[in-house]
Amino acid sequence: MKWVIGNWKSNGAWSQNEALLVALKALVCENTRVGVCVPFPYLAQAQRMLQESKVLWGAQNVSPFGPGAYTGEVHAEMLCDFGCRLTIVGHSERRQYFGETNAQIAEKIQRLNAVAITPIWCVGETLEERERGAWQDVLRQQIVEVVEIVGAAAVENVLIAYEPVWAIGTGRNARPEDVAEAHAWLRRMLTEAGARPDLPILYGGSVKGGNAAELFAVEGCDGGLIGGASLSATEFAAIVAAAEKE
Numbered sequence: 001m002k003w004v005i006g007n008w009k010s011n012g013a014w015s016q017n018e019a020l021l022v023a024l025k026a027l028v029c030e031n032t033r034v035g036v037c038v039p040f041p042y043l044a045q046a047q048r049m050l051q052e053s054k055v056l057w058g059a060q061n062v063s064p065f066g067p068g069a070y071t072g073e074v075h076a077e078m079l080c081d082f083g084c085r086l087t088i089v090g091h092s093e094r095r096q097y098f099g100e101t102n103a104q105i106a107e108k109i110q111r112l113n114a115v116a117i118t119p120i121w122c123v124g125e126t127l128e129e130r131e132r133g134a135w136q137d138v139l140r141q142q143i144v145e146v147v148e149i150v151g152a153a154a155v156e157n158v159l160i161a162y163e164p165v166w167a168i169g170t171g172r173n174a175r176p177e178d179v180a181e182a183h184a185w186l187r188r189m190l191t192e193a194g195a196r197p198d199l200p201i202l203y204g205g206s207v208k209g210g211n212a213a214e215l216f217a218v219e220g221c222d223g224g225l226i227g228g229a230s231l232s233a234t235e236f237a238a239i240v241a242a243a244e245k246e
């Protein structure tokens with residue numbers, strides 16, 4: 001069973017989302033768990049359009065705080081009001097542009113666990129880190145620091161997304177052998193941290209209809225987190241079709 005989750009990022013418009021959500025609802029997903037993470041303002045629209053389908057929906061971020069004086073934040077219980085079942089934490093764009101730290105990611109995972117929303121916990125190295133041979137250390141730190149804070153039990157129900165930053169939105173996907181190696185390393189790191197090594201690990205980074213089958217065929221790859229291609233109904237359908245065949 002594979003997962004295919006769309007990440008619209010900061011894209012969408014009320015008038016255009018409708019067509020994309022209609023197409024999502026029509027997808028055949030017998031062997032695949034399909035979901036979409038939309039910007040906060042469109043959660044109600046996703047809920048209305050998808051609630052009678054098998055497609056899950058959720059947000060792309062959550063506050064590390066609960067309710068209170070945190071202007072601009074959206075806390076986990078609010079996401080429940082919109083029927084969210086999944087939410088992304090630690091996306092590289094949030095680490096890069098908003099300085100999200102492993103400690104904040106740990107807090108967000110706990111907030112989501114408390115309301116039974118599945119965290120999609122993103123990890124991945126930059127190009128510079130890969131080129132200087134530091135990708136394993138980076139992934140170790142991203143996994144171990146969070147598990148040290150939340151404890152192994154708190155990550156029992158998460159989805160991990162391995163998203164090498166150099167492959168996100170660049171059109172340059174990681175090679176299947178890179179994905180196999182990184183996912184195997186992540187499973188070792190989970191073990192080292194005392195967590196379950198058999199958590200679903202999705203790959204993210206320039207997945208398209210044309211490369212999804214070879215990426216999903218990689219041993220230890222449980223599906224994909226899809227950015228750009230999730231904005232095209234036909235590309236996304238092709239990716240889901242590739243997952244269905246696995």
Ligand code: PEP
Nearest residue numbers: 168169204205206227228
């Ligand atoms: C993402 O945003 O998580 C992502 C993988 O983006 P893209 O598919 O556009 O590389």
